[in-house]
Amino acid sequence: MRYSVFSILNQALRGNTGWKPVWREPEPRPAYDIIIVGGGGHGLATAYYLSNVYGITNVAVLEKGYLGSGNIGRNTTIIRSNYLLDGNEPFYEMSLKLWEGLEQDFNYNAMVSQRGVLNLYHSDGQRDAYARRGNAMILNGADAELIDQDRVRAMYPFLDFDNGRFPIQGGLLQRRGGSVRHDGVAWGYARGADSRGVDIIQHCEVQGFIMEGGTCVGVETSRGPIRANRVGVAAAGSSSRVMEQAGMRLPIESHVLQAFVSEGLKPIIPGVITYGAGHFYISQSDKGGLVFGGDIDGYNSYAQRGNLPILEHVCEGGMALMPAIGKARMVRSWGGIMDMSMDGSPIIDRTPIDGLYLNAGWCYGGFKATPASGYCFAHLLATGEPHDNAAAYRLDRFRSGAVIDEKGSGAQPNLH
Amino acid sequence: MLINHPLLGPRDAAEFTCFGDASLLLRPDPGPNGEPDQAAMDAFHDYLHLRDNPAGTHQELWYHEQGDRSWLVVTRDTINHSIIKVELARNVKARNLKTREGAG
Numbered sequence: 001m002r003y004s005v006f007s008i009l010n011q012a013l014r015g016n017t018g019w020k021p022v023w024r025e026p027e028p029r030p031a032y033d034i035i036i037v038g039g040g041g042h043g044l045a046t047a048y049y050l051s052n053v054y055g056i057t058n059v060a061v062l063e064k065g066y067l068g069s070g071n072i073g074r075n076t077t078i079i080r081s082n083y084l085l086d087g088n089e090p091f092y093e094m095s096l097k098l099w100e101g102l103e104q105d106f107n108y109n110a111m112v113s114q115r116g117v118l119n120l121y122h123s124d125g126q127r128d129a130y131a132r133r134g135n136a137m138i139l140n141g142a143d144a145e146l147i148d149q150d151r152v153r154a155m156y157p158f159l160d161f162d163n164g165r166f167p168i169q170g171g172l173l174q175r176r177g178g179s180v181r182h183d184g185v186a187w188g189y190a191r192g193a194d195s196r197g198v199d200i201i202q203h204c205e206v207q208g209f210i211m212e213g214g215t216c217v218g219v220e221t222s223r224g225p226i227r228a229n230r231v232g233v234a235a236a237g238s239s240s241r242v243m244e245q246a247g248m249r250l251p252i253e254s255h256v257l258q259a260f261v262s263e264g265l266k267p268i269i270p271g272v273i274t275y276g277a278g279h280f281y282i283s284q285s286d287k288g289g290l291v292f293g294g295d296i297d298g299y300n301s302y303a304q305r306g307n308l309p310i311l312e313h314v315c316e317g318g319m320a321l322m323p324a325i326g327k328a329r330m331v332r333s334w335g336g337i338m339d340m341s342m343d344g345s346p347i348i349d350r351t352p353i354d355g356l357y358l359n360a361g362w363c364y365g366g367f368k369a370t371p372a373s374g375y376c377f378a379h380l381l382a383t384g385e386p387h388d389n390a391a392a393y394r395l396d397r398f399r400s401g402a403v404i405d406e407k408g409s410g411a412q413p414n415l416h
Numbered sequence: 417m418l419i420n421h422p423l424l425g426p427r428d429a430a431e432f433t434c435f436g437d438a439s440l441l442l443r444p445d446p447g448p449n450g451e452p453d454q455a456a457m458d459a460f461h462d463y464l465h466l467r468d469n470p471a472g473t474h475q476e477l478w479y480h481e482q483g484d485r486s487w488l489v490v491t492r493d494t495i496n497h498s499i500i501k502v503e504l505a506r507n508v509k510a511r512n513l514k515t516r517e518g519a520g
């Protein structure tokens with residue numbers, strides 16, 4: 001069923017009794033052209049673009065839990081394309097452009113809201129670095145504005161501008177950045193792929209790979225073996241565990257990132273603000289809760305929950321930025337497992353094993369990447385060649401030295 | 417998390433910085449006469465960039481940055497964060513070197 005004003009009016013007149021589930025619950029078939037492991041945002045987007053752009057519909061997405069149970073339903077929903085390096089910025093700008101047309105494209109309300117992302121700066125050196133970053137963004141077709149303290153004041157008068165240690169001097173503003181309803185993205189892509197015939201199979205855990213003569217020809221799952229010509233893994237925080245079954249070790253550590261939400265408040269923060277003197281970012285959901293977060297906990301974890309020192313650290317960042325936040329009560333927090341790579345950048349590539357492809361290493365910035373990641377991974381799976389905008393995301397770049405290290409912190413994943 | 421420091425007793429994990437997999441203690445040899453050959457390059461690539469990243473028991477380096485500055489090897493379960501064993505890194509390294517020499 002296509003959603004439109006007419007379908008909504010029609011349903012309203014019939015007491016909303018005619019809505020149907022938006023995807024099927026098929027039994028796995030014995031074989032497919034392509035299997036995607038992981039039904040998070042990236043896996044579902046890959047299936048969507050395979051079926052809608054590359055015309056390959058004999059595809060299955062295998063998800064060990066339910067759709068939206070991973071990071072796609074756990075993130076703080078910020079989208080932006082404010083990267084510095086050449087390997088990254090064209091890719092993230094492609095993603096932002098895809099976000100802009102996404103809801104029309106897949107006929108689903110994902111609540112894409114370009115409310116603006118403001119990165120604050122607190123020193124002359126940081127201002128210069130942001131000016132450079134803004135120029136790199138503009139050179140890649142993105143938008144960026146360097147604004148001074150007065151203009152930040154006009155937008156957010158309640159920030160602690162004259163903080164003793166970290167006064168706010170201004171910010172780098174990307175107006176086209178913003179936030180998106182995260183699980184709506186999973187549902188929209190799932191529905192769009194399903195309607196083209198893709199089988200989305202929930203509660204189906206991949207437990208091994210079927211190898212013949214060194215080539216991957218399918219997967220062993222909790223619901224039996226399923227064969228495929230090509231297998232693409234998009235398992236986010238579980239990438240190492242899945243690829244271990246193919247005998248591979250990855251340049252990845254799994255870490256926990258937490259998110260926090262306050263009670264519902266009247267509208268106060270129209271956009272997204274990030275603090276420049278510590279790791280803290282905040283926005284307000286459409287329901288009124290302040291949604292905020294900061295650093296990863298810093299140690300390997302698969303627990304999907306974090307510890308209290310980071311909670312305290314994040315709240316300190318919030319208090320330093322906007323003291324008014326101290327009056328709000330925090331009502332919820334949770335954690336998700338991030339696949340932190342050795343240079344902080346992702347991998348979309350073939351593996352040394354024929355028939356097996358990898359999409360991983362998204363760290364804590366993979367939500368904004370969802371559309372482009374799905375598009376580029378679909379391109380790779382369909383054509384065997386990397387998409388131009390993802391050509392730098394190679395698995396062997398740590399060997400060749402062509403790393404993409406935005407932060408310049410080297411092979412220490414908990415610093416990216 | 418509380419880390420039971422072998423010299424100081426239980427300390428808050430927030431006093432430490434985690435530096436990841438304890439296999440970093442065993443840096444591979446640079447190759448014959450300090451001239452890296454392909455095998456040495458491969459070994460160094462794996463050492464620097466690849467990780468087992470297990471779900472379960474994990475040996476890792478914790479540096480007591482806001483304490484006595486000692487390096488510890490903590491054996492911890494990455495699924496539930498429970499800490500199984502804490503040792504001084506220098507003891508673990510000495511033991512590992514012995515095993516490596518024994519094996520070589």
Ligand SMILES: Cc1cc2nc3c(=O)[nH]c(=O)nc-3n(C[C@H](O)[C@H](O)[C@H](O)COP(=O)(O)OP(=O)(O)OC[C@H]3O[C@@H](n4cnc5c(N)ncnc54)[C@H](O)[C@@H]3O)c2cc1C
Binds near residue numbers: 037064075238
């Ligand atoms: C708290 C938090 C805040 C974040 N905030 C942001 C943000 O503001 N902006 C941003 O851009 N990014 C953010 N991120 C990062 C972003 O959410 C992730 O990088 C991204 O969602 C990862 O891709 P995914 O959606 O495919 O992952 P997931 O949704 O985790 O998908 C992977 C799926 O694979 C499945 N799987 C794993 N193993 C198997 C198996 N063996 N068999 C079958 N299926 C398997 C899992 O169940 C899971 O559903 C945040 C993450 C967290 C945790």
